[in-house]
Amino acid sequence: MTVSELSLDLDAPPCELGDNWCHTVYNLTKDQWLASSANWLVAKPLTIIMILVVAMVIRSLARKLIDRLTRASGGRVPTLLRPLRERAPQALGTLLSERRAQRAKTIGSVFKSITSVLVFGIAFMMILAELGVNLAPVLASAGILGVAVGFGAQNLVRDFLSGVFMMLEDQYGVGDVVDVGEASGTVEAVGLRITTMRDINGTVWYVRNGEILRVGNSSQGFAVAVVDVPIGYGADVGQATDILGRVASEAAEVEPLSSDVLEPPEVLGVERVSATEGIMLRTTVKVRPGRQWAVQRQLRGQIMAAFEDAGIQGPVMHRFPATEG
Template sequence: MRFQFLALALPAVGIASSMAIAVVPVAKATAQIPLLPQLQTPSSVSSDSNDRLVTGWIYLDGRRLFQIAASKANFPERSEDIQKKLEKISQNYIQSPAKTAVKVEVRKVNDLPVIYVNDQYLMTITSEDAGLREVDISTSANQIAESLQEDLQQAKQERQTQFLINQGKIAAGTGLAMIIMSWGIYSWQRRSKKDSVQPIASQPLRWPLNAPISPAAAQPITTQLNQQQHRHIQEVKRRLFQLTQAGIWGGGSFFILGLFPYTRPFQLGILTAAQFPLRLGVVLLVTYVAIRLIYALIDRFTTTLISSGALLTPESSERLQLRVSTFSGVTKSIATGLCVGVGFLLALVSLGIDIVPLLAGASLVGVAVSLASQNLIKDAINGFLIILEDQYALGDVINVGDVGGLVENLNLRMTQLRDSEGRLITIPNSEIKVVANLSSRWSRADLTIPIAYQADTEHALKLIETVAFEMNQEMQWQRQILEPPQVLGIDQFGDRGLIIRVWFKTQPLKQWDVAREFRRRLKVALDKAGISISVPQQAIWVNDDQLLNFQGNGKSH
């Protein structure tokens, strides 16, 4: 079976039976971590790519033995030839009687050291091979010979029955440990879930004694934030539990594969094939967990501000829900964008891509885009000021110029309104110069009631005041009406009669409900009292002199 991976400026790893090859230009040997392909530094640049010096490892039973070097054109053939000869030699030696010794010799042929194993030719040491170890050719050959002798003896020993039994015991112990650890993590996860079943709302709210708002006013807001924070933390725990379980079973299985010489090549193949997906998976998981933790921190920070009373005033308790939802949503969207951007760069780094040129190009593109999109910058600045100054928030009803409606979406770039006809209106934030907020902190129902001129004015005023105060005493409407109604009196004399003005100070967005109910009750009360609501009327007065002149002119004809 043959696996092959090639990448520019990266080590390419190939496995022929149990061999791995790294194709990169190198000058000297670098420190190597077992089983992990290492990056090499280029030694020289040649106009002919086939003349470049490349290096690779020779493997035995999935273990690295030594490095060889050759030109790019000759390396695959040389490495495959050495690997095949070593496999044949190792098989002959392993199948020999148990007490047979392995003999590794270094002979001189044409002034070059040649390695023989049990009188079988293996390879010729070149100056390029010696350059990897920064020693002369003879010393390099002796080092390779010593390593070969030890590794061949170990390979034969690992295939003895007693060694395999011992390794089997270690594998069984590892499997048992995996089961115990996995069960312990699963039990801990279940216990953690049971401990979090208690609703967040049942937790007492710590409220400072000098806070201007009662705890009851902020309780629904803090409860919601605590629940969101709890959900984010539980999601992080769940992912970490899953990662731990995957680490236990994956790491344990990987360790067991390395215990036996027959399965160790599979260990190397899995590591080689899975290193890039594993890196990407780790980056994705870290990015996701970071986003969830940032969400929880934002909710925690907002809850702390609310509980301390820093964001509350006697006039802002009912509005706090809108401000919190707006601030939290915008902050989380910005944090998500930053985390995704950093995660993307880390993913490129994990794949071995140099991001410095990419960042330089991105900076130039950013300058060009910023010059070409000044309106977007204005939108972002104005959107930031709208949120900071609390001009309006999600759930407010506003009028902007000739349009108005309920704020459904608000971010740094635009504001979206839903009008009374259900149309979604999108307004860039830079176009919002003057805005009328109809639901900021409190609202007012402004009613004008026309009464006929012939009606008893005092009785009508008394009746209107009685209906308004009776409505204010009912529990259903008492929660929506913030202050006692104000009957301002006769506001003007109009063509419809006497205009009486009444004000109701209400909760945000409740002025329309209060006004509708008050009109209904007042109509019933006026009908019972016999007081009519006037309609537009016009009176024509004729002067007597004008009438006489008109009649005289008629007789003359």
């Protein structure tokens, strides 16, 4: 080997075959150390930045797609909710727009969180692979850790899954009046783990979704106002029934009840007879969800006033003589 050939070999950059970054940096700087480190100083950082940029773009596009699928316009059902079952009847379409919007927004928020975790999780794995980290032990450790966390946080996982299915099945939403067993009241917030309720006394209840075994929803679709009015044994049942039907029908046609009543009242007649309550007459009326109690109070007051004007007696309370002790 000649001296000129030896000098060429000494001056050649320590680059592997096909390492274009090494040759490019050496041609620009004529520095062997920079050339040999070009892969770590230039190639890998650029690749990592590219992975992060692509992940952020994919996440942004996915979130925009979810927003589009969960957007309700013109009273139409959001695209995301069309395959799902709705509990309320279609005849009450005008009353469902707010509930559909709230339900779609909640489900969309869940999907956005899941999308972010998946996209950035995959990006994190790709970055580790780019840095030369062996992913097999990492995935194995993550699997073991996941199993350990799963055993230690079974209640948390159960609460989360119950919250997801609750939202998908439209069991209840914010503003609904529900009975979940140990607590009942108006739903103030719905989360994947906790449902927040406030009862009639103002007490706030925090109920874990995984502990809810059954739900009674008084605000889904429509409600029924049940009005029971007692009369005495000496009253004319036929006359009382006629007055009951007339007053209930007239009251349902004027404000403030007309905006809440969905169908004309139905008089069922005598519901029960007892020694303490006398003869109990019952009428029912289909109303907007959550308005049954207000309608019951209004109708009961007007019917009782009409009975008093017509001279229909109420039940007589029997007093028993005190016993000498």
